[in-house]
Amino acid sequence: EVQLVESxxxxxxxxxxxxxxxxTSGFTFGDYAMSWVRQAPGKGLEWVGFIRSKAxxxxxxxxxxxxxxxxxxxxxxxxxxxxxxxSLKTEDTAVYYCIKEGFKDWGQGTLVTVSS
Amino acid sequence: DVVxxxxxxxxxxxxxxxxxxxxxxxxxLVHSDGxxxxxxxxQRPGQSPRRLIYKVxxxxxxxxxxxxxxxxxxxxxxxxxxxxxxDVGVYYCMQGTHWPRTFGQGTKVEIK
Numbered sequence: 001e002v003q004l005v006e007s008x009x010x011x012x013x014x015x016x017x018x019x020x021x022x023x024t025s026g027f028t029f030g031d032y033a034m035s036w037v038r039q040a041p042g043k044g045l046e047w048v049g050f051i052r053s054k055a056x057x058x059x060x061x062x063x064x065x066x067x068x069x070x071x072x073x074x075x076x077x078x079x080x081x082x083x084x085x086x087s088l089k090t091e092d093t094a095v096y097y098c099i100k101e102g103f104k105d106w107g108q109g110t111l112v113t114v115s116s
Numbered sequence: 117d118v119v120x121x122x123x124x125x126x127x128x129x130x131x132x133x134x135x136x137x138x139x140x141x142x143x144x145l146v147h148s149d150g151x152x153x154x155x156x157x158x159q160r161p162g163q164s165p166r167r168l169i170y171k172v173x174x175x176x177x178x179x180x181x182x183x184x185x186x187x188x189x190x191x192x193x194x195x196x197x198x199x200x201x202x203d204v205g206v207y208y209c210m211q212g213t214h215w216p217r218t219f220g221q222g223t224k225v226e227i228k
Contacts, residue, residue: 035217047218063216064216103167106165
């Protein structure tokens, strides 16, 4: 059974940083791309970014709203994907989900609140 | 960026009656590999999204057959043949053909 568990959320001040982790099991992590999607309170879904598997270069793509501030990485030896969020803004407040390639399998999400 | 426009945004339905949600794309979603990467998701209150349909019309395992997806050019439709109480939630379309990936605004399905 595929499992994705996000962690690392919390309350952070504007301008600060936070790193989210997505710990996975139930599949060969290194063979798959991983995505992050967020959902602001009471709002819809917004794609944040994506990291390809090492077989496809391990490259990343980001939404314009987070490009230059957020960085996705992966540790295939630990089956973990990361979302490093720098220069956080109040509008980054959201539940952050990690998703396995194909968008079938989602984690339960972790809430990030950016507030002074 | 590809804009996906869903309608209606709110859909009150009677139990046992059909329901239909439209998702109109601002451009073709046919990938260079010939596939059309249009997904439908259901998000029940307090839960993570769940994929129902992938590549326009393929139902995921465990999804009741009352859910179906179809397309006509750049117009995509999710149909529920007979709405049940457990279908309450917000439904999103998402395209996986172009970068960046984009979602529709969501359609809230509720029981009358």
